[in-house]
Amino acid sequence: MSDEQRDVTIGMPVDREYDFExxxxxxxxxxxxxxxxxxxxxxxxxxxxxxGKLPRFLLGGPTGCGKTHCARYLASHLDVPLITIQGKYSLHEADLLGSPVLVDDRTMWNDGPLTKALLASREGPVVLLLDEVNRVRPEAKGVLFSALDDRGRVELDGRGGEIVQGDPQNLIVIATVNQGPEYVTERLDRAERRRFGNKFSITYLGLIDVEKEARLVSDQTPVSLPLATEIVKTANDIRSQARDENGSAINAGVPTAMVLSWARTAFAYQDAGLDDPAVEAARDAVLRPFYDENHAAREQAVEIVKDRLSGIPVGGEAVEDWLADERRAVKGNGSA
Structure with missing residues (x-):
């Protein structure tokens, strides 16, 4: 029996004319x-x-360090579809597999993202991103894992028990795990971790290599490399406080995306003639939105920013002159 005939005879009707492009x-x-x-x-x-190894990967690290970006870039690099499942405790089986919907007074079956990923894998490679998989409740994880092993299939009760079979080797699964004390998560046990094969730990790029993140910032924003470097170093000071277990109010580091927003905002504030644009940009683009529910963390981060960046110019070579003056001042204070 063909898939088309099966769709008519099993359960409620479904339209699967998907364009995975x-x-x-x-x-x-x-x-x-x-x-x-x-x-x-x-x-x-x-x-x-x-x-014969299934392409399953687990990326762990703090929020905003680039795990999701890595999955998106990999899919783009391979020129294959990307289907995302956002992990959350309220995720149910129907959110993964599908559910009935009313279309023009007819009840139709609407496939969920896990079902679509399996269908896409029949046609060729597809990246399935399980974002924050450690927030998924055990009941939903059971459904996920039935599709992730070498069976590569799910059963749709709402379609009369239809089996949707995928190609396990074409299903490229990237699961992400946010790590840190501020996250409410469901623990992945050892067997669950093994299902994802290789595990990679990712952290904020600037903590690994200041120059790499600074070049990323200067490439993607209008600010110069010297200013980008100072912004990244300041972000690293805040990130280091987030990892400090000795009473720091800061419990989360600054994501790379917010570092980029910080740099763009600083440049815009400079153009608008605002005083101390790098510091004010940090307040508005990073500290207020990111630490909105943690006043103590926000105030601690503000002091870190002011200590390093207060008075720094945003434009061109003036940054290097300012840094040279700061170094001379520090040297002078040290010899006094």
Whole structure:
């Protein structure tokens, strides 16, 4: 029996004329690796048929360090669809597999993202991003894992028990895990972690290599490399406080996306003639929105920003002159 005939005879009707080209990623900025995590994932994907190893990966790290960006860039690099499941405790089986919907007075079956990913894998490789998988309740994880192992299939009770079979080798699964004391999560046990194969720990790029993140900021914003470097160093000071277990009020580091917003806002504030644009941009683009529910953390971060960046110019060579003056002042104070 063909798929089309099966769709008519099993359960409620369904329209599966999907154009998975719509799920392709475009204009994704280059992903800058912490170490070699992207290269290793791509290598595993290239030889998956020969090794028989399923392409399953787990990315762990603090929020905003680039885990989701890595998955989007990998899908863009491979020119394959990306289907995302956002992990949350309220996620139910129907959110993954699908559910009935009313269309023009007819009850139709609407496939969920997990079902669509399996269907897409029949046609070719597809990246399935399980974002924050450690927030998913155990009942929903059971449904997920039935599709992630070498069976590569799910059963749709709402369609009369229809089995949707995918190609496990074409289903490239990237799961992300936010790590840190501020996250309410469901623990992944050892067996669950094994299902994801290789695990990569990612942190804020600037903590690994200041120059790499500074170049990323200067490439994607109008600010100069010297100013980008100072912004990244300041972000690192805040990030280091988030990892300090000795009573720091800051419990989360500054994501790279917010560092980019900080730099763009500083440049805009300079153009608008605002005083102390780098500090004010930090307040408005990073500290107020990111630490909105943690006043103590926001105030501590403000002091870090002011200590390092107060008075720094945003335009061109003036930054280097300012830094030279600051170094001379520090040296003078040290010899006094």
């Amino acid at each position: 719509e799920y392709h990623q475009t204009d994704v900025p280059r992903y800058v690796q912490n170490e070699d995590e992207l290269d290793r994932m791509l290598a595993d994907i290239r030889v998956r048929r020969e090794t």
